[in-house]
Amino acid sequence: MSAFVKMGGMKKRKKADPRARILEVANRLFYAEGVRATGTEKIMAVAEVAKATFYRHFESKDALVLAYLDRSAQAFWDYLMSPTPPGDVHEALIKIDRLANHPDVTGCPFLLIAAEYPDIAHPFHRRAIEQKDKLLAYLIDLLKPFAIDRTVAATKLLTIIDGALSLRTVYGASKEIPLLSSAEALLKSFE
Amino acid sequence: MSAFVKMGGMKKRKKADPRARILEVANRLFYAEGVRATGTEKIMAVAEVAKATFYRHFESKDALVLAYLDRSAQAFWDYLMSPTPPGDVHEALIKIDRLANHPDVTGCPFLLIAAEYPDIAHPFHRRAIEQKDKLLAYLIDLLKPFAIDRTVAATKLLTIIDGALSLRTVYGASKEIPLLSSAEALLKSFE
DNA sequence: ACGAAGGCAGACATGTCTGTCTATATTGCT
DNA sequence: AGCAATATAGACAGACATGTCTGCCTTCGT
Structure with missing residues (x-):
């Protein structure tokens, strides 16, 4: 049952693993707006990821x-x-x-x-x-x-x-x- | 005759008019290194032009x-x-x-x-x-x-x-x- | 020779960017 | 239940960019 509650019955569906979200957003923004024009903070904001999390998954x-x-x-x-x-x-x-x-x-x-x-x-x-x-x-x-x-x-x-x-x-x-x-x-x- | 004296110059061979120098350098750097990657300060430095001069000739x-x-x-x-x-x-x-x-x-x-x-x-x-x-x-x-x-x-x-x-x-x-x-x-x- | 125009040097204000760090909350595993 | 790992929020440092402004010097037309 703890498993049931944990998985949150899927309340957490909206947030998949952060690394995937970052890559997804980066892909979209880099391609659509350019790499130099796309700041990391914007990527984090769109991906709804904290700064520390970002730098945990990507060195830079x-x-x-x-x-x-x-x-x-x-x-x-x-x-x-x-x-x-x-x-x-x-x-x-x-x-x-x-x-x-x-x-x-x-x-x-x-x-x-x-x-x-x-x-x-x-x-x-x-x-x-x-x-x-x-x-x-x-x-x-x-x-x-x-x-x-x-x-x-x-x-x-x-x-x-x-x-x-x-x-x-x-x-x-x-x-x-x-x-x-x-x-x-x-x-x-x-x- | 004033025209003669005026144009007469050319002594300023070492430093042509600033606008031309800026455009020359900008052309070279923008093309070779990219527009976003090339800062105005670098252009001024290479063109040997002061900041005020730059902005006299180009609004931005x-x-x-x-x-x-x-x-x-x-x-x-x-x-x-x-x-x-x-x-x-x-x-x-x-x-x-x-x-x-x-x-x-x-x-x-x-x-x-x-x-x-x-x-x-x-x-x-x-x-x-x-x-x-x-x-x-x-x-x-x-x-x-x-x-x-x-x-x-x-x-x-x-x-x-x-x-x-x-x-x-x-x-x-x-x-x-x-x-x-x-x-x-x-x-x-x-x- | 002299006064105005334009060039030079560089401080400064402002904003943005990357990357670090702290403190708190959540999650997942056992 | 509790512990370790990971997420969040956001302050902060340091670099760098654009653009404004001040003060001084050179050049040139008259």
Whole structure:
């Protein structure tokens, strides 16, 4: 019965574990308003978390930003590979186009962080490079069937992907960008 | 004659007029390190300008940022249109490719500012939208010879241009991006 | 030569940000 | 029930940012 009372019969449902709340809010605010523009105090206020609690879970704002970036990368690859990984480049591009033109998507977290921290030696910026390198490698792999310079070809595809995401940032989620159609034209030129 | 004596100067070679110095330094620092990351005091220190002088020429940091953005736009169009404007899309793309892959170029000031100020209602972000709209309109005009949906086609070209510039930001000026080659493949698909 | 305009140096007010610390309350486990 | 871990609220320190203001010096037109 104590268990019953403890769980509070769920009165405490409104407050899940603080770390998750912090990450949730940080993700939303960093993405929507920018990392530099988002103060830790605002995150704490929105997440309804005390300062000491925040610093118990994250050593610093920098640590939180890194966690946010890792979480974003995770979410991207989860989306791309689930429920089943793309069978070829075309399928991958379809999925990426759908993601880039999703109403909630207003850019790529890694392009955004690279713009906010232009120094390529900065840890945040490094995460962006790593992420793009990873995607590039994946595209190169998918281009195996093509008898071309796959590195150059993948770079071109990445250019289109990142161009589309950049335009989503500039114009907002309202304007759709013909990512897939552009990429298909490129693919045709590879044959 | 007074005009002669007046202009005659030039002795002040070591310190040009303060406004120009401020803009010069602001341009360099905003572009290389980001707008939010660059404090006005640093700009004054590097430009060797006193605080009062700074505020005599610019009402606020915001005013300076706007001046920086306008200057960037001006520089872009000057580059594109001089000494002679491109005769067709292809010539324009050649010029833009050369610009985007220039060793000093690590991105587009407008994509960068849009990333730093994601709110599309913010005056800085608005400048980015205006600039992209202007380029889009120019591309649409250049596509006149093509019997296609020129708005969509121009958007695709802009996607490639901004994708290339985004990758320059991520990877730094070392990595060359095949902008022209991608754009040519697209153009072929328009015929 | 002289007076006004503009530049220089830097103190100061004000606000914001990150991060530390204390004191109190709640939770969870045994 | 009671103890250890964790949450909350918020004061506080220290750094840094923008923008105002004062006082002094240089430059330039007349």
